[in-house]
Amino acid sequence: MxxxxxxxxxxxxxxxxxxxxxxxxxxxxxxxxxxxxxARQVRDACERVGFFYxxxxxxxxxxxxxxxxxxxxxxxLPLHEKLALRLNENNIGYLPMNASVQGASTVHKATxxxxxxxxxxxxxxxxxxxxxxxxxxxxxxxxxxxxLPDIRADMMGYFAALAALxxxxxxxxxxxxxxxxxxxxxxFADEAHINLRFLHYPPQDTxxxxxxxxxxxxxxSFLTILAREDVPGLAVRLTSGEWFPPPVIEGTFLVxxxxxxxxxxxxxxxxxxxxVLNDSGTDRYSIAFFYSPNVATTIEVxxxxxxxxxxxxxxxxxYRDLVLEFYRKNYFHQKGHESQAAKLEHxxx
Ligand SMILES: O=C(O)CCC(=O)C(=O)O
Ligand SMILES: [Fe+2]
Numbered sequence: 001m002x003x004x005x006x007x008x009x010x011x012x013x014x015x016x017x018x019x020x021x022x023x024x025x026x027x028x029x030x031x032x033x034x035x036x037x038x039a040r041q042v043r044d045a046c047e048r049v050g051f052f053y054x055x056x057x058x059x060x061x062x063x064x065x066x067x068x069x070x071x072x073x074x075x076x077l078p079l080h081e082k083l084a085l086r087l088n089e090n091n092i093g094y095l096p097m098n099a100s101v102q103g104a105s106t107v108h109k110a111t112x113x114x115x116x117x118x119x120x121x122x123x124x125x126x127x128x129x130x131x132x133x134x135x136x137x138x139x140x141x142x143x144x145x146x147x148l149p150d151i152r153a154d155m156m157g158y159f160a161a162l163a164a165l166x167x168x169x170x171x172x173x174x175x176x177x178x179x180x181x182x183x184x185x186x187x188f189a190d191e192a193h194i195n196l197r198f199l200h201y202p203p204q205d206t207x208x209x210x211x212x213x214x215x216x217x218x219x220x221s222f223l224t225i226l227a228r229e230d231v232p233g234l235a236v237r238l239t240s241g242e243w244f245p246p247p248v249i250e251g252t253f254l255v256x257x258x259x260x261x262x263x264x265x266x267x268x269x270x271x272x273x274x275x276v277l278n279d280s281g282t283d284r285y286s287i288a289f290f291y292s293p294n295v296a297t298t299i300e301v302x303x304x305x306x307x308x309x310x311x312x313x314x315x316x317x318x319y320r321d322l323v324l325e326f327y328r329k330n331y332f333h334q335k336g337h338e339s340q341a342a343k344l345e346h347x348x349x
Contacts, residue, residue, distance in 0.1 A: 012249065018238060019246050019254075020045040025056020028168060039175035046176065046257055046265075050272030051236055053252040054169075054225070059161045061251075064227055067158035070151035071198035071285055074119050081145055087120060090140030091195055094119050097202070112211045115278070119198040123191060124156050138193065138295050138323060158287070159196050162225055166192065166291040169223070169255075177265060178304035184293075193292040193319065195221075200285055201233060201278040213276035213284070220326060221258035221290035228254070231284040237273040260292055260322075263314050266305040295320035 015021070022041050026034035045052035074082075079096070087093040098113040121142045125132050131139035144152050170188060171181035201213040213233055228234065228248050235243040236256075246254060262271040278284045293299070297319050301312035 015247060015249070018242075018244050019049055019051050019053060019236070021053040021055055021249065021252065023055040024169070024172070025058070027172065028056060028058055035172065035175055035181070039172055042172055043176035046173075046261075046269040048270075049238065050270030051246070051254060051256045051274075053246075053249055054255050055249075055252045057165055057253060058168075059165055059253075063157055063161050066154040067198075067227070067287055068229060068285055070154040070158075071119070071200065071287065073148055073151055074145065074198060075117060075200040075285075077145055077147065081147060082117070082119075085119075085143040085145060088140065088143070090122070090138055092120050092122055092140055093143040112208075112215075114215060115204045115211060115213045116199050116201045116276070118200070121155055121159065121196050121198075122194055124152070124159075138320060155196070155198070159194070159289075162196070162289040163192065163194060163291075165225065166194075166223065166289070173223075173261075177268075177302055179302065187293040187297040189294060191294060193295050193323070195290040197288040197290065198285075199288065200283065201276060202283055203281050204278050206277065206279040213278040216273050216275035218262075218271040218273055219256065219258035219288075219290060220260065220292075220323075222260040222264075222292045224256050224258055225289040225291065226254040226256070227287040227289075229285055231278070231280045231282055233276045233278040233280060233284050234286070235275060235277070239270070239272075258290070258292070260299060260319070264299050264302055264305075266301045266310065266313055268305050293319050295323065 012021070020041060022038070022045060024038065027038050042052070082094045083096065085094040087095045095118040097115065097117045122140070123142075125139065125141050127141065129139075129141075132141055142152075167185075167188060170184040174183040175181050177183075199214075204211065204213060216237065226234075230248055232245055232247070234254075235245045238244050256274065257269050257271050259271045261269050276284075276286075295318075298316050299314075299319055299322070300316035301314055306312045
């Protein structure tokens with residue numbers, strides 16, 4: 001029996017009782033009175049659930065539609081063309097089916113590989129970008145399929161729109177944590193660490209136990225913005241213990257916090273387990289945008305999240321070191337272990 005099975009889509013009130021639907025529209029439109037109540041809603045969602053729907057996000061639907069179309073075209077390529085772009089040490093490129101096991105997850109001991117294939121892109125750095133020339137870790141170049149030149153613009157258009165959205169959300173998170181609105185900005189400047197993941201889940205055989213499209217896990221990002229189409233499959237483990245399948249609500253994205261937000265907030269904000277089982281009988285596509293601080297930033301428990309009765313649970317750490325530590329635990333660079341490359345794919349790094 002699987003950990004979670006999909007249920008019929010519930011009505012919106014039923015959903016909102018579990019995963020809040022939060023409208024950022026008035027705040028984004030410049031209504032100064034909107035920030036305080038919005039931050040209260042966000043804080044409540046982050047402390048109780050770790051997930052919320054963002055409405056009023058301002059990303060035009062055609063940018064989202066073009067990103068999904070580009071993803072479909074990518075995944076329709078012959079396998080050998082995709083394998084030529086195999087996921088590298090910067091977590092950029094193609095992760096094939098059956099190549100990743102949720103090895104490091106404390107949520108669920110996965111024994112079978114994930115039933116999805118994924119294409120990862122990051123900032124589109126040119127060959128003479130200073131960080132590329134310097135060979136800085138985690139600052140590599142994207143790998144594009146030569147046969148599909150036009151998916152690049154659509155994928156990077158989506159990347160830019162979501163990067164702007166992530167940045168616009170930072171003051172709301174800062175306010176929600178009792179910090180000055182511009183507190184996070186310097187930590188995400190020049191530049192935020194971003195992985196954009198185009199996922200494809202073929203219909204899977206659900207008779208087999210312990211096989212997931214994506215086994216239960218938490219993300220390693222600061223926050224993740226997830227775009228889905230109408231094919232179900234995602235389930236979220238609420239603090240009640242219920243595995244809840246959040247339906248797609250048109251005009252929204254699903255936002256969840258990752259382990260970096262949890263660490264920064266001294267566990268006050270939740271990084272909530274979730275996973276995917278595509279028992280729909282049809283192909284499922286989703287797009288996960290993992291938004292994290294500049295790799296050089298030091299993550300030290302926020303001043304508003306600790307005190308004499310609530311000491312920091314985590315020592316200060318440079319985000320790059322946390323990422324590389326994660327890589328070391330989950331990734332074998334030696335030749336002959338290429339399939340292990342996949343192990344690092346899943347936690348939003
Ligand atoms: O496909 C989905 O709905 C979720 C993907 C996900 O959780 C991830 O890539 O971390
Ligand atoms: Fe995830």
